[in-house]
Amino acid sequence: MPVLDFRSILEIWRNAGIFDIILPFLLIFALVFAILEKSKILGSNRAVYAIISLAISFFSISNPYLTPFFAILFANAALGFAVLLVFVLLLGMFTAKDGKNGWIWVGMLFGIVIFFWVLGRSINDAGLQPLVYEFFYANPVLWSTVIYGGAILAVIVLVVVMVPHGDETPGETLKKLFTPR
Structure with missing residues (x-):
């Protein structure tokens, strides 16, 4: 048996x-x-x-490209979550309780860096670099569209944020928007 x-x-x-x-x-x-x-x-x-x-x-x-990519992505995401967990544990151990607001932004920045690290590592491991290169770098029309679209979106977001909401001044609106809860 x-x-x-x-x-x-x-x-x-x-x-x-x-x-x-x-x-x-x-x-x-x-x-x-x-x-x-x-x-x-x-x-x-x-x-x-x-x-x-x-x-x-x-x-x-x-999709034949996505199935192996997902397997690689999820394995790398588990690695990224482990690194992020260690960072958050160390951050919680070595920071003061009253000065947490500044460290929240550091933690968020570290999380964004880990996200792009996992994504880049997954694209590299899956062998999708030629596809990504052709989509982003070999297509100049795409980048001009992205730049102009991003600029227009930034202007729209700034206008919406800067318009006073009720009795608030634009500075109070920005402060409320970027203050962690």
């Missing part, structure tokens, strides 16, 4: 496609559903959110 240990079970699951298909499908479904539910962009009908999430999940796992 063969011995069935944990590594054998993981190998059976790997061969069955649990890690390549099922888990990425479930994770993408959960993320898309949560984003749609939180944003309430299509009302409050959860059935519509479920159908849209299912469709996006099926499309994403059926």
Whole structure:
């Protein structure tokens, strides 16, 4: 009678496609559903959110480029979360309780750096550099559109933020916007 240990079970699951298909499908479904539910962009009908999430999940796992990329991305994301957890633990141990507001921004900046590190590492490990290069660098029209669109978006955001809301001055609005709660 063969011995069935944990590594054998993981190998059976790997061969069955649990890690390549099922888990990425479930994770993408959960993320898309949560984003749609939180944003309430299509009302409050959860059935519509479920159908849209299912469709996006099926499309994403059926793409031959995305399936191995997701496997690599999730492995690197776990590594990034571990690094971020260690950073947050060290930050909590060595900072004063009253001076936390400045360190929140440092933690957020570190989280953004970890996000781009995980994304770059995943693109590199999946071998998608030529695709990314062709999309971003070999397309000059894209960059002019991004620059002009970003400038227009920045102006719109500044106008919306600077317009006084009720009895607030623009300075109070900015202070309220950037003060951590």
